Amino acid sequence: MASDPAAGAREDDRARTSSSRARLGISLFFFLNGFIAAGLLARLPEVKSHLELTTVAFGLIVAAFPLGSISAAWLPAPLIRRFGAAEVAGAGTVILALIFATAGFASAPWLLALLLLLGGFMDAVVDASQNVHGLAVERLRGKSIFNSLHAAWSVGSVTGGALGLGAGALLIPLSTHLVVSGSLAVLIAGWAWSLTVLSKRAPAYNLVGSMGPGAAPAGERADAAAGGAAAGGAAAGGATADGNSAKPWALLIAIIALGLLGALIEDLGMNWSSVYLNQVAGVPVHTAGAAYVVALGGQLIARLLADATTDRIGRPAVVRAGGVLVVCGMLLAMLVAEPWAVVIAFFLSGFGSATFIPSAYAAAGALPGFRHGTAITLTSWVLRIGMLVSSPLLGYAAGLVGLRYALVITLAAGVGAVFAAGWIGAGRRRRRVRERIA
DSSP: OOOOHHHHHHHHHHHHHHHHHHHHHHHHHHHHHHHHHHHHHTTHHHHHHHTTOOHHHHHHHHTHHHHHHHHTTTSHHHHHHHHOHHHHHHHHHHHHHHHHHHHTTOOSHHHHHHHHHHHHHHHHHHHHHHHHHHHHHHHHHTSOOHHHHHHHHHHHHHHHHHHHHHHHHTTOOHHHHHHHHHHHHHHHHHHHHHHHHHHTTSTTHHHHSOOOTTSSOHHHHHHHHTTSOOGGGGSTTOOOTTSOSHHHHHHHHHHHHHHHHHHHHHHIIIIIHHHHHHHTTOOOGGGTTHHHHHHHHHHHHHHHHHHHHHHHHOHHHHHHHHHHHHHHHHHHHHHOOSHHHHHHHHHHHHHHHTTHHHHHHHHHHTOTTSOTTHHHHHHHHHHHHHHHHHHHHHHHHHHHHOHHHHTHHHHHHHHHHHHHHHHHTHHHHHHHHHHHHO
16 A cells, blocks of 8 residues: 555654654753752752751751752652653652742751752652653654753753742742742643653654553663663663673763763852852952852853754763863863953863763663663762762862862863763664664
């Protein structure tokens, strides 16, 4: 029977429309993941004053969030396999919004700590699931979108923080502000969910999408998420086509190492850049925050540009170039302790390191030999541990040699990223070899 060209064209149009909706939906989830927590984070000094917390007590309470996220290590992968990544991301985002909306009413330190613990727990679940689904949508569209998804997170974080600062300046009560922003987040999450549901009409969705309960068996789902490699390689036990189960783990460790290097550099920009501009370059406290803004701006710009560059030259080359920029930035900051040099240095650092964590997630999701969602869940968990210890590490080094020379740690991280970049493509090369064998 002859095929109908008009019917084929209509099917292609539906697939393109569905994949565009899927991209918008997952972009909104990433935006919300940055937006929801930022409103409270921007007003933490107000919370500290209201609850009359000492510095030690405040530090312990704030630590509840990363502690909660680390404790969620076991949960995302089985939830993703049982319900689907998009489904878990949608439900988790709504729960996360409700938790932070409630935080505005916390009248006791223990209650705030409990809510932050629950928030960190749920944030880890959402983070892993949205990254798994984001990689699936990237496969569906056939071109890189992963860096722009993390850019959407950056935009959400900036937006939520700005609204928090504005609400504080207008003396809007924290409870009112968080309820309004939480309600807005729930509405946007519902919209994102509707876009994701519509995307299931695409013919390719069940191959690379969120892999709900009615999809292929677990071993086949892992291979589909990795790009269609032979189904036997990701069967029980995680053995590859050559029977060696150690190599996928070695590759995953190397990929996680790249993410940890990125986390260390990002922590410098977020938590230490303003301090460096003040203490080393001599900029007054009230304007030293410019270093943080510049670092975050460099990261956002790079993530918006990185997808097109990745499609042209590949993820390893993008990461290598980023590592070189980080090294140049850190050398500039250490050798020329002038305000203009420090600002440029932190822009280069933010711009250069912007693709490290997204690339680590993308490479982990494409790695054969793991059940669906497992590699990304493990990557997310280890990165959160790294983020918890990176600031104390930099602080300890600064106490020993001074903040200026403590930057040698992040300089070394940039060098490490240059060498670790080669591992980003290793899983893809192994997948292509398996496809040729099959």
